């Protein structure tokens with residue numbers, strides 16, 4: 284927003300020659316941010332891996348990260364519900380990634396994939412820095428909503444930063460229609476509860492609402 288820039292600086296920017304503008308472009312190479320959301324089983328990780336593999340095929344240097352809270356199928360791999368795997372860094376936070384990888388190696392990374400983004404509190408700061416200032420292409424996959432359809436972590440906060448946002452759907456396990464929501468099958472009420480088909484199922488709107496009516500305790 285222009286009102287954050289003092290007027291003299293705005294005038295300076297507007298009077299730049301094309302050569303000056305090229306230099307600015309080189310100082311701050313332009314990155315990208317792509318966000319993939321949807322309920323569990325919608326194919327978010329599958330879409331993330333598809334994109335990452337295609338970037339790798341085009342010769343780009345990849346770093347894949349997932350939250351270390353997700354210990355379901357493997358510790359050091361991103362794994363889809365149908366078993367496709369990709370090696371990754373399993374981390375507690377994102378901002379320490381550059382330091383962990385090393386400045387030089389980080390500089391060589393072109394594309395950063397992030398899975399289970401709902402678990403990273405520093406997602407917004409990391410995406411801002413990586414895409415706006417470090418010129419990285421960042422592809423983020425995560426749940427937009429929790430089992431009660433509330434915002435889950437900071438995933439929706441990064442939508443205003445994004446080049447593209449894709450909301451995927453699964454198949455309702457009860458009727459086969461498009462599923463937009465994740466139903467928790469247990470009575471556990473904490474927001475974060477790691478699990479797969481043993482604890483969750485994707486459902487359509489009708490079965491989400493009916494399921495909650497059925498689950499309400501009789502008083």
Ligand SMILES: Nc1ncnc2c1ncn2[C@@H]1O[C@H](COP(=O)(O)OP(=O)(O)O)[C@@H](O)[C@H]1O
Nearest residue numbers: 323324325326327328329363364365453454485
């Ligand atoms: N009810 C369902 N609807 C859609 N896919 C399902 C369902 N149950 C299991 N799957 C499997 O899950 C895969 C998607 O897994 P994944 O990419 O890990 O999803 P997400 O990351 O969104 O949880 C599908 O290709 C399919 O094989």
Ligand SMILES: Cc1cn([C@H]2C[C@H](O)[C@@H](COP(=O)(O)O)O2)c(=O)[nH]c1=O
Nearest residue numbers: 322323324429430465474475476477478
């Ligand atoms: C809805 C919901 C999910 N979780 C957990 C369950 C899984 O471990 C992940 C989501 O994995 P997926 O790759 O999208 O299948 O999140 C949770 O902790 N709380 C919830 O409300």
